[in-house]
Every structure is written in C-alpha cells, then in structure tokens.
Amino acid sequence: MKKIQISPSILSADFSQLGNEIKRLEEGGADMIHVDVMDGHFVPNLTIGPPVIKALKKNSSLLFDVHLMISPVHKYIQAYSEAGADIITIHPEATNDLKLSILKIKDLKKKVGISLNPETGVNIIKEFLHQIDLVLIMSVNPGFGGQKFMPEVLEKIKELKKIQKEKNINFDIEIDGGINFENSKLAIEAGANILVSGTTIFKSNDGDIKKNIELLKLK
Ligand code: DX5
Numbered sequence: 001m002k003k004i005q006i007s008p009s010i011l012s013a014d015f016s017q018l019g020n021e022i023k024r025l026e027e028g029g030a031d032m033i034h035v036d037v038m039d040g041h042f043v044p045n046l047t048i049g050p051p052v053i054k055a056l057k058k059n060s061s062l063l064f065d066v067h068l069m070i071s072p073v074h075k076y077i078q079a080y081s082e083a084g085a086d087i088i089t090i091h092p093e094a095t096n097d098l099k100l101s102i103l104k105i106k107d108l109k110k111k112v113g114i115s116l117n118p119e120t121g122v123n124i125i126k127e128f129l130h131q132i133d134l135v136l137i138m139s140v141n142p143g144f145g146g147q148k149f150m151p152e153v154l155e156k157i158k159e160l161k162k163i164q165k166e167k168n169i170n171f172d173i174e175i176d177g178g179i180n181f182e183n184s185k186l187a188i189e190a191g192a193n194i195l196v197s198g199t200t201i202f203k204s205n206d207g208d209i210k211k212n213i214e215l216l217k218l219k
C-alpha cells in the first residue's frame, strides 16, 4: 500500500502572499505543492506561468507538482521544466501527439503525469500507463477551486487499480477537485495515493493547515 501523500493546491492560497503560503504548507507537512497552471483557453481561468513558478521554487525544498491546464501544451513543456516543475502533468486533449509530449517530459528528466477530466475514460491512456509516473483523476471540471466533488470518477480509480494489478505496473494515482474530510476516505479506499486539495486545506478549521493535512490523510 503506497503512503498517502497530500499535494495542496496553491490555487486557494492568498496570491498576494504566495511565497509565505508555500512556507506555511511546508511547515504544515505538505508532501509536495500542487501548482494549477491555467491559460484561459484550455480552461476558462488564467493563473500563473513559469516566472512565478521559478520565483516560488527558489524558496521551497518541496516537489512542485505542476498541473498544466493549457493547450497547446507541447511547446511549453520545456519552459515549465526549466522553471522548476518536478512533476509535469498534461491533459491528453491538450496535445496532438501524447506520446511525443510524454517523451519530451521524460527527456527533461521530469516525472510525467496525465490528467483525465471527469468525462474522459481511462481507455485513451491505457497504452501509455507503463511509461508514466502518475495519473491525475479530475473530480471536478478543471478551471476553478471550491467546486463540488464528482463521486462517479472513483470508478476510474478502481479501474486503474485493476490494470495496475493485472499488468503489474506502478504509477501514482492522484485525485484533484472538491476533496474534503469525508470524500478523501472514499478516494483512498478506491486507490488514490496522492490527494490534491485547495479549499479544504486553506479554509477549514480556521486555516489550520497542519491539522487539515493530517485529517485528509486519515483513512
Ligand atoms: C481545478 C483545480 C482544482 C484545485 C483544487 O482545475 O485543479 O481542483 O486544484 O481545488 P479545491 O480543492 O478547492 O476543489
């Protein structure tokens, strides 16, 4: 059983204090930092790009789990790698050659993640599962924090677990969107080992990050 890790999303952080917010996450026991990059084209929101990631990475020893909700994504992979992304997760719909984009990330010696939107089935990535490090299951439609969890995506996690067993392949299963203290247990039971959370971590229990991270890890 893989160790449960928490990857807080800075989308819900105080953007006027991002450096300090990352320090708070580090002190609160975060396992990595989830950076939601949005381009206003692939998703109807616009957040941060390579210069901000580069500045934040300088002050943190944590892994940067960078979720690229941008398209076309292939030509930007290099820039996010150079900015300091440790895990680069892309959406299959955002590249016209998923195999090439996976190879590009691997050539840059970064971990490769593929993200599936709620309506996208596991089938489209089955052939790549042996090559990647992580599958990011979206439990909301990408674009905004604070949305309602979509429990139907848990079936995809169970399907991925089954494939892992049948083919004896090992990749992390990360879930992102609307995660709270109730549904985190369902996600872990289904087989997720990395939980992304923004709202619950920054807003619950008067913003007690350490407490919120611990509560999310409880099975
Ligand atoms: C959506 C984002 C969010 C974010 C988590 O595109 O990826 O899922 O990371 O947001 P919360 O935890 O506030 O739902």
Ligand code: ZN
Pocket: 009, 034, 035, 036, 067, 176, 196
């Ligand atoms: Zn995300």
